[in-house]
Amino acid sequence: MDRVYIVGIDEVPKRLNLAEMEHLRLTFIVMPGVSAEVPFEIKIGKPGVNLEIFGLYLSPRNEQVRFDFTVRHLVGGAHSSQQFRGIVGGTAKAEFDGLVYVAPDAQKTEAFQENHAILLSEGAVAESRPQLEIYADDVKCSHGATSGYLNPEELFYLRSRGIPEAEARRMQMISFITPVISHLPEELKEQILSRL
Amino acid sequence: MTDEKDILASAVEKEYSEGFVTDIEQEFVPKGLNEDIIRLISEKKQEPAWLLDFRLEAFRKWKTMTPPTWGHLNRLPALDFQDIIYYAAPKRDEDRPKEIDPALQETFDKLGIPINEREVLAGVKSKVAVDAVFDSVSVNTTFRKTLAEKGIIFCSFSEAVKEHPDLVRKYLATVVPIGDNFYAALNSAVFSDGSFCYIPKGVKCPMDLSSYFRINASGTGQFERTLIIADEGASVSYMEGCTAPMRDENQLHAAVVEIIVEKDADVRYSTVQNWYPGDSKGRGGILNLVTKRGLCRGEGSHLSWTQVETGSAITWKYPSSILMGDNSSSEFYSVALTNNYQQADTGTKMVHIGKNTKSRIVSKGISAGHSENSYRGLVRMNPGASHARNYSQCDSLLIGDKCGAHTFPVIRNANPTAIVEHEATTSRISEDQLFYCTQRGISPEDAVGLIVGGYAREVLSRLPMEFAVEAQKLLSVNLEGSIG
Amino acid sequence: MENLLEIIDLHAGIEGKEILHGINLTIRPGEIHAVMGPNGAGKSTLGSVLAGRPDYTVTSGSVLFNGKDLLAMTPEERSWEGLFLSFQYPIEIPGVSITNFMKAAVNARRKARGEQELAPAQFLKLLKEKMALVGMKGEFAKREVNVGFSGGEKKRGEVFQMAMLDPLFSILDETDSGLDVDALKIVADGVNALRSPEKSAVIITHYKHLLELITPDVVHVLKDGRIIATGGMELADRIENDGFEGING
Numbered sequence: 001m002d003r004v005y006i007v008g009i010d011e012v013p014k015r016l017n018l019a020e021m022e023h024l025r026l027t028f029i030v031m032p033g034v035s036a037e038v039p040f041e042i043k044i045g046k047p048g049v050n051l052e053i054f055g056l057y058l059s060p061r062n063e064q065v066r067f068d069f070t071v072r073h074l075v076g077g078a079h080s081s082q083q084f085r086g087i088v089g090g091t092a093k094a095e096f097d098g099l100v101y102v103a104p105d106a107q108k109t110e111a112f113q114e115n116h117a118i119l120l121s122e123g124a125v126a127e128s129r130p131q132l133e134i135y136a137d138d139v140k141c142s143h144g145a146t147s148g149y150l151n152p153e154e155l156f157y158l159r160s161r162g163i164p165e166a167e168a169r170r171m172q173m174i175s176f177i178t179p180v181i182s183h184l185p186e187e188l189k190e191q192i193l194s195r196l
Numbered sequence: 197m198t199d200e201k202d203i204l205a206s207a208v209e210k211e212y213s214e215g216f217v218t219d220i221e222q223e224f225v226p227k228g229l230n231e232d233i234i235r236l237i238s239e240k241k242q243e244p245a246w247l248l249d250f251r252l253e254a255f256r257k258w259k260t261m262t263p264p265t266w267g268h269l270n271r272l273p274a275l276d277f278q279d280i281i282y283y284a285a286p287k288r289d290e291d292r293p294k295e296i297d298p299a300l301q302e303t304f305d306k307l308g309i310p311i312n313e314r315e316v317l318a319g320v321k322s323k324v325a326v327d328a329v330f331d332s333v334s335v336n337t338t339f340r341k342t343l344a345e346k347g348i349i350f351c352s353f354s355e356a357v358k359e360h361p362d363l364v365r366k367y368l369a370t371v372v373p374i375g376d377n378f379y380a381a382l383n384s385a386v387f388s389d390g391s392f393c394y395i396p397k398g399v400k401c402p403m404d405l406s407s408y409f410r411i412n413a414s415g416t417g418q419f420e421r422t423l424i425i426a427d428e429g430a431s432v433s434y435m436e437g438c439t440a441p442m443r444d445e446n447q448l449h450a451a452v453v454e455i456i457v458e459k460d461a462d463v464r465y466s467t468v469q470n471w472y473p474g475d476s477k478g479r480g481g482i483l484n485l486v487t488k489r490g491l492c493r494g495e496g497s498h499l500s501w502t503q504v505e506t507g508s509a510i511t512w513k514y515p516s517s518i519l520m521g522d523n524s525s526s527e528f529y530s531v532a533l534t535n536n537y538q539q540a541d542t543g544t545k546m547v548h549i550g551k552n553t554k555s556r557i558v559s560k561g562i563s564a565g566h567s568e569n570s571y572r573g574l575v576r577m578n579p580g581a582s583h584a585r586n587y588s589q590c591d592s593l594l595i596g597d598k599c600g601a602h603t604f605p606v607i608r609n610a611n612p613t614a615i616v617e618h619e620a621t622t623s624r625i626s627e628d629q630l631f632y633c634t635q636r637g638i639s640p641e642d643a644v645g646l647i648v649g650g651y652a653r654e655v656l657s658r659l660p661m662e663f664a665v666e667a668q669k670l671l672s673v674n675l676e677g678s679i680g
Numbered sequence: 681m682e683n684l685l686e687i688i689d690l691h692a693g694i695e696g697k698e699i700l701h702g703i704n705l706t707i708r709p710g711e712i713h714a715v716m717g718p719n720g721a722g723k724s725t726l727g728s729v730l731a732g733r734p735d736y737t738v739t740s741g742s743v744l745f746n747g748k749d750l751l752a753m754t755p756e757e758r759s760w761e762g763l764f765l766s767f768q769y770p771i772e773i774p775g776v777s778i779t780n781f782m783k784a785a786v787n788a789r790r791k792a793r794g795e796q797e798l799a800p801a802q803f804l805k806l807l808k809e810k811m812a813l814v815g816m817k818g819e820f821a822k823r824e825v826n827v828g829f830s831g832g833e834k835k836r837g838e839v840f841q842m843a844m845l846d847p848l849f850s851i852l853d854e855t856d857s858g859l860d861v862d863a864l865k866i867v868a869d870g871v872n873a874l875r876s877p878e879k880s881a882v883i884i885t886h887y888k889h890l891l892e893l894i895t896p897d898v899v900h901v902l903k904d905g906r907i908i909a910t911g912g913m914e915l916a917d918r919i920e921n922d923g924f925e926g927i928n929g
Contacts, residue, residue, distance in 0.1 A: 104597065119612040122579060128607040134622050137594035141622040147577075147609035148616065627734060632771040635731050636785040636841065637759035637792070646784055650775025650824070 001025070004184065008034040018078075019045040023052075027184060030057040030065050030086075032195050039068040047077025047108075054180040057086035057094050058195060060120065066095040073100075076107040076136065082114065085180045087173055087196075089120035095127045100143065104135040113143040118150060118176060150176070170196055212472055214307060215442030218412050220299040222331065225283040227415065231255065234385055237283045241354050244361060254374040254384030261378045267541040268570040268602055271478065272510050273446060280448060282386045284331040284413040300335050304328055307439060309408045311336045324435075325350055327407045331416060332388035339403065347396040350405050353421050356392030363394055367425055371454035371491045371518075379450040380487045383419045387452065390420035395430035395461070404433045404660060409449075411440035411471075411482070417448035424454070426461035428494060433464040435663060439507075440472045444480045446509060451486045459494025459521065464502070466659055467515075468667050471507035476677065478537025478566075481509025488515040492524035495550075499525075502658045504667040505532040505540060506674045514572065516545035519553035519584075527556045531652040531667075533674055534567030534599070543573035543590075543605075548581035548614065557588035560652050562671075564595035564678035570602040577614040584614040593651055594624045595644065595678045630679075644679050645672035682747065684709045684849055684880050690741035692729045698739060699725045701905040707849070710877040714891050715884045716916065717902035718924045723884045724768060726902070727853040731765035732758050746848065759785075760792040762848030766838040766855055773825040778837070779807065781825050782844050789845065810843040814870045831858030839870040846874075850881040856890040868893035888916045901927050 004027045005012045018024060028038060042051065057065050071080050080100070088094045096115045117126035128145040150172040158168035173196050181189055225236050234255055238248040263275070286297055296311065304311045311328045325339035327350065334352030343350050349360060356364050374384040391407040411418050426432055440447065449471060457463050465488075474481025484507075490499040501515040511534075517526035528544040546555035555575065563569040571590045592601030603620040625647050633643035649656070649668045656664045687705040691698060699722045707713055717723050729736050730743065732755035743750040745761060753761065773781065786806070787797040798806065807821055814836050826834055835855055842850055855867055871881070871894055883896060891899070891913065899916050901909040901924070909915060909927050918926060 107597070117609070119609060119614075121612055123610075124612060125608065125610045127609070128605075128618070130603075130605065130618075130620070132592075132603040132620060132622060133600070134592065134594070134602060135597075135600045137597045137599075137624040139622060139624075143603070143618075143620050145605070145607055145618045146616060147607060148614070149612055626771075628771045629773055631731075631733050631755060632767065632773070633781075633785075634755035635759055635765050635767075636781070636845065637756050637789045638784050639756050639788060642784060642788065646776055646781065647773060650773055653775035 003027070004029065004188065006031065007036045007038055012038060012040070014039055014041065016040075016042045017045060018042060018049045018051065023050045025052040025054070025183070027054040027180070028056070028067070029192065030059065031192070032058045032060050033063065035063045035065060037066045037068065041070040041072070043072045043074055044078045044080065045074050047075055049078040051078070051080040053080070053082040054183070055082070055084035056177055056180045056192070057084070057088075058192075059086065059092035059094050060089035061092060062090050063092045065093070066097070068097040070099040070101065071111065073102045073106045073109045073111060075103070076105065076109050079110040081112040083180055084115040085177050086116075086126070087118045087120065087176070088124040088126050091123040093125040093127070095129075096145075097129045098143070099131040099133060100141060102134045102136050102139055102141060106136045107138040109136060109139040109141065111139070111141045115145045116176075117147045118173070119147065212442055214439035214470065215472055216306070217441045218299055218303045220297060220412070221287040222284050222413055223287050224281050224413070227281050228278045229280070229282060229386065233282060237386060240283065243357060246365065247357060250368070250374070251385050254381050257375045258378070258381035258385055261381055263378050267512050268568060268604070269510055269512060269539045269541050270568075271537060271539050272483065272512070275448065275483075277382070281413070281416045282419070283388060284416045285333040286330060286335070296336055300330060303330070303410065304335070304408075307408070307410065309437075311338065313338045324404045324406055327352055327391045329389050329407060329409045329420060331410070331412050331418065334389045343401070343403075346399050346402065348399060348401055349392065349394040351392055353387075353390045353392045353423065356423070360392070360394070363425070364392065364423065367423055367454070367456055369454075371456060371489045372452050372487050377487060379485045380452050383421060383450050383452045383487070387419045387421035390422040390451070392422070393424045393432065393434065395426045395432050397427045398429040400430070401432040404435060406435040406437065409436070409438040411447060411449070414443055414445065414447070417450065420451040422451070422453040424463060424465070425456045426458060426463045428459045429461060430458070431462040433660070434466070435660065436465070436467045437470065439470050440482050442472050442475070442480065446481060446483050448483045448485070451488075453486070453488040455490035455499060457490060457492045457494065457497035457499050457524075460496040461494065462498045463490065464500045465490070465515070466502040466663065467504065468659070468663055468670065469503065469505045469507055469511070470670055473507045473538050473674065474509040474536065476536045478509070481538070482507065483510045484508035484513065485510070486513040488513060490517045490526070492517055492519050492521055492526060495521040495523055497521050497524040500527040500529070500658075501544065502529045502655065503531070504655070504659070504670065505530070505542060506670045509538055511538075511540040511542050513542050514544050516547070517555065518547045518549065519555065520549045522550040523552045524550055525554040528559070529655040529658050530559045531562070531655045531671070532559070532569060533562045533671055534564070534569045535674055535678055536565040537567060539568045541570045541572055543571045545574040546576070546586060547574070548577045548584040548586070551580070551582045551584070553581055553584045555586045557586070557590070558654055559588075559590040560655055561590070561592040561601055562595065562648055562651070563592065563599035563601045564675060566598045568600045568602070570604060571620075572604045574606045575608070575616055575618070577609045577611045577616060579610045581611045582613045584611065586616045588618040590618070590620040592620070592622045593648065594622065595675070640679055641676070644675055648672075648675060682709070683707065683744070684746060686744040688742045688744075690729070690743060691739045692725065692736055692741075693739065694725070694736050699905050700729065702741070703907060705900070705907065707880050707882065709880055711898065712875070712881045712883065712894060712896045714896040714899045714916065715882055715902050716886065716899065716919055721902045722905040723902055724853055727765055727851045727884055730851060731755060731763065756788070759845070760789050764842050764845055764847035764850045766835075766842060766850065766852045768854040768857065770826045770829070770834040770838055772827045774827055776825050777822055778825055779821045782807065782841065785841075785845060806844065810840055813843050813873055814840045815866050816840060832860065832863035835859055835867055836863065836870070839867050843870065843874060848879055850879075852881060852883045854884055854886070856885055856887060864890060865893065888920045891916050903927070
């Protein structure tokens with residue numbers, strides 16, 4: 001099952017209990033101009049669940065965005081992955097709070113989480129608080145977080161092939177956010193890309 | 197074939213061998229904490245008025261604060277601060293004030309700590325200067341004269357207050373202000389002894405410096421205060437070790453370590469923490485609640501933290517670095533082992549203020565038994581930290597399914613040219629690894645020690661060789677009973 | 681002559697499923713036996729059960745090793761007794777050097793036999809000698825056990841460890857899988873150099889090629905958890921020509 005939430009327009013649930021063997025893919029999109037707090041807690045209560053969460057935040061002006069995601073593996077044998085990517089400019093602030101909780105005896109859990117932010121300007125701030133709270137040992141869990149900037153080498157390479165700077169930067173940004181939007185329907189992808 | 201009895205016997209032998217008590221006459225201040233007690237401590241140490249004022253100011257501040265509870269440490273007991281003796285010292289023979297009491301000599305011999313210059317630290321080829329602290333006082337500091345010839349000051353904190361008051365006054369509480377946190381305030385009020393170290397401009401300290409802290413008397417707490425200053429272009433490597441007797445009651449160790457690193461200076465600070473961890477049921481053990489912070493003030497200054505934490509019932513500490521000077525850098529390498537009912541909430545804070553500052557964090561947590569082991573860290577890139585970089589790798593190894601391993605990093609980036617990268621993984625010792633080792637004839641216990649040592653190698657390899665060997669052994673000993 | 685290994689009506693399996701349905705096998709000192717069979721026959725199970733891998737359960741039968749009850753021993757006791765299993769998929773142990781790993785194993789064995797641990801200089805001498813046997817260069821000793829090893833390096837590493845531990849009885853579990861011609865030769869040379877009238881080995885494999893280099897005394901065919909044929913190298917030839925289908929019990 002596939003669900004896409006445009007934050008600020010769609011109603012975003014705050015809680016979800018996954019108790020059936022499900023493949024669930026959720027995507028959260030925060031467009032420019034949107035400030036929001038997105039709290040979300042998912043409890044996985046049955047083995048065999050495969051949960052994929054994607055998040056995109058484009059905050060170029062002065063937006064204040066905060067994701068507060070908790071994924072609880074209450075039983076073993078389930079898989080969850082979270083991938084968040086964002087571009088923050090102007091004086092905007094993006095915060096990511098993500099807790100992955102693995103209960104005692106939730107063996108054979110696989111849980112992965114990533115948050116990557118690009119800062120475009122002085123004044124922009126990205127904050128990441130990825131948390132792992134693990135009480136079972138036969139598990140595969142990891143998280144990663146990066147914050148940086150678009151690769152200048154790459155930019156130079158594009159420009160040296162005759163691509164104007166603005167266009168080149170845009171290409172880099174597209175490349176950066178592709179992992180979280182590649183699965184979306186074409187019109188939505190275009191809509192997002194047009195806002196870059 | 198080894199008799200099963202022999203295997204069991206050797207397992208029981210490998211207890212906390214440092215858990216003995218020294219039978220020596222000690223003097224104490226009365227139990228409890230109030231301004232009179234503080235005045236009494238200050239008087240015993242023959243301190244100048246300014247230092248007594250410092251203590252009193254800290255005490256008044258402390259009274260307005262409440263103990264923090266945000267750590268992932270549900271076994272941290274509520275402490276009755278009036279039920280602690282804040283000063284205990286071996287009675288000094290007034291006729292022979294410079295001689296070391298034979299009971300103390302024997303104690304440190306047993307612990308393998310050379311408190312006389314003629315001794316050589318077991319297995320160490322090069323000389324190491326040692327400041328040995330027993331309960332609230334420094335017993336001896338070796339090689340002071342040799343070091344003084346180079347202008348290096350290495351002595352107990354109390355000595356430094358007497359002989360270099362201006363230096364102490366200049367730097368004390370500049371990195372950890374008295375109101376920084378509850379336990380720092382407490383320490384600032386009642387600190388006993390610790391080490392003072394000053395390396396003058398351009399001097400590379402010719403030997404490693406180390407402090408060894410030994411708790412002895414029961415009902416007491418230890419509040420060491422250490423101040424290390426590396427002036428421009430100076431360099432020093434400092435090591436810290438500690439042990440305490442086995443007791444059923446907890447004892448508090450609330451230390452404050454401040455380090456100032458000036459332009460192009462380099463300080464390497466290593467800790468092998470082996471406080472009594474409590475018994476297999478979680479009774480007793482030291483509560484290790486410590487504030488350690490370094491200020492990389494000058495351009496190009498460098499501070500590295502290496503810690504191996506295997507003891508204590510509770511470990512709560514975040515050795516941190518403030519990267520103020522442009523091009524300054526810092527690393528934090530840590531192995532924290534918890535077994536039985538131990539709990540640790542430890543990590544680091546790297547605050548990048550200056551340009552081109554760099555930090556690196558490698559944290560290896562190992563949880564076994566019923567323990568809880570958390571990494572907590574902060575990496576902050578301030579708006580002015582152009583082209584700063586941080587890389588963090590925080591791994592957790594779980595041994596058994598009754599313990600917990602947690603990672604709580606906070607990353608804050610406010611500079612568009614700074615880069616922060618953080619990764620964390622959780623793993624365990626696989627059955628396959630264990631079987632591979634046992635098939636080669638390595639017993640399961642030894643196999644765990646070997647695998648854990650390999651896991652921690654990146655951190656252990658940064659310690660001076662002899663301490664790396666001791667640290668590896670400590671890991672093995674403290675893992676006793678973690679499998680099967 | 682005393683038998684080195686006697687497997688009597690061995691039934692064993694994993695996760696409640698029986699894989700070996702009554703294996704009988706006798707190996708005398710100095711003999712090299714080959715066990716060939718298709719995938720799923722139970723070849724690896726046999727090696728794992730003999731070495732004492734924890735996941736496997738023996739439901740009935742017995743194994744005498746050097747006259748002693750092998751199944752009553754822990755994996756490390758079997759190792760001290762002189763049994764070595766060369767793993768089909770050697771396990772990585774990050775951060776632990778080959779040197780330290782072997783030192784722990786060699787000294788554990790000596791301690792179990794009431795012998796003194798080897799002094800560092802003696803140990804290094806042994807290490808160098810055995811590395812030369814399998815054509816490994818000095819750097820090898822510093823590498824982390826199996827970390828970043830190619831398939832061939834892993835197998836050669838197993839033969840190296842075998843040389844270091846000098847077992848009475850070795851089980852080479854699919855030692856030839858993933859090896860090119862040169863690596864195969866090195867492994868075979870290593871194994872042959874360790875042959876002696878007191879030592880024995882079982883080579884578990886699909887293919888004839890390794891057997892041409894090592895020359896077993898006896899060849900068995902294992903199919904569906906049973907030994908369905910026993911003979912000489914001519915059995916291996918038949919398998920190469922007709923496949924395992926051509927062999928019937």
